[in-house]
Amino acid sequence: MTRQQESTVLFDALGPKGRQRSLIASIISGAVILALLGWGALALARDGFFEETRWANPLDVLVVENTWIPAILNTLLAFALGSVLAIVLGVVFGFGRISRFALTRWAATGYVQFFRSLPLVLLIWISFTIDGAFRFTGDTFGWDGDTRRLVFLVLGLGIYNGAVLAEILRAGVAALPPGQAMAGYAVGLNHGQVQRLVVLPQVVRNMLPAVLAQLVILLKDTSLGAVITYPELLHSANIIGHDYGQSYLQALIIAAFIYFAMAYALSKLVVVVERRMRTKTAAPLARVRQIEATAVAE
Incomplete structure (x- = not known):
């Protein structure tokens, strides 16, 4: 077409x-x-x-080296750790949602419905505030400062987006024709083997674009680390704006363009993955049609 x-x-x-x-x-x-x-x-x-003077201060060499570059690295670090945690939780609770055991399904459904309904900023702020009141991480693990803020930002990102990815996985499994699983049972595979060897590879291929799109959202959600003063892009832009009062809006716009560049790169990755998936699924079909045409010609 x-x-x-x-x-x-x-x-x-x-x-x-x-x-x-x-x-x-x-x-x-x-x-x-x-x-x-x-x-x-x-x-x-x-x-x-x-005016040139308003842009010169946020783009000063020392400001770029000491603030912007560390802020970008901190943002990417939170994104990477949050993505790993979200994918792990999404797979665990996604398969929990389709488990044959009622208790497992109820627990997984409760997790997905509860955390998916909470605002992410509220989840980050409440957990960080509770820890600040009881000093659990500081007294138990010795975490303090930026490390502690990173941990709670990653936990919030992972828990919330894990619930979203779990629902994406459940929807992907539900969209798979039931004959696929039945064929696995017919050759003697048990339920776990069917899910791991038959269902999961096909579901991953179908839901990968949606997962990557959700990871783009997760990247932008790292800006919520500003509420707990984690030194990511938005918080660093806010600091630069306060240090140079006449350049506050300029600093925010620079941060916005950096977010745009990173999100755009991830979005292009989504497009590349979708094209490769279409190529992989279209090539076998084209080969089958070629064989059929050859057979008819003979």
């Missing part, structure tokens, strides 16, 4: 009058957007937003 055919599956192609009206609406919308952008740019210019 071509791109043009895909675009008209859900609606009829526009006629001459429809194309004309669509063009007029696009021109008007574009003009309104440009007018709003121009008005905003003029308002910022009157306030001195584009």
Whole structure:
């Protein structure tokens, strides 16, 4: 199916009058957007937003080396650890949701429904505040400062996104044709072997784009570490803005562009993975069709 055919599956192609009206609406919308952008740019210019001195301080070499680069590394560290924890919890509780044991299903369902319903910032803040009141990590493990903040940020990211990934896994298993599992049982596999050898490989392939998209959200959610003063990008931009009062908005915009660059890179990874998955699934089908055509010709 071509791109043009895909675009008209859900609606009829526009006629001459429809194309004309669509063009007029696009021109008007574009003009309104440009007018709003121009008005905003003029308002910022009157306030001195584009002055070189306001951008020079946040982009100073020492500020970049001592603040921006460590903030990027701290953000990526929280993202990496949170992603690993979320994937592990997602797999464990996702299979718990489809377990044959009722108690396991109830426990997994309770975890998913409870933590998926909580705001992530509330989960991070409550756990960090409780630990601060009882000094559990400080007295027991000796964690203090940034390490302690990183631990609770990663726990919040992992627990919340693990609940989301568990539901993605459950939905992926539910979408798999039941004949796949039945075929595994027919050749003598037990329930665990069917899930591990038959169901999981197919589910992972189908749900991988959704998982990667959720990891992009997890990357952006690392900015919630600012509520517990973990030195990630948003918190570091806030510090730079306070140090250079005239450059507060500039620092936030620089942080926004850095977030955009990292999220865009992950989004492109999602596109690459989807294309590779389509290639892998389309190649065997094309081979089968080629064999069938050869057989008919002979």
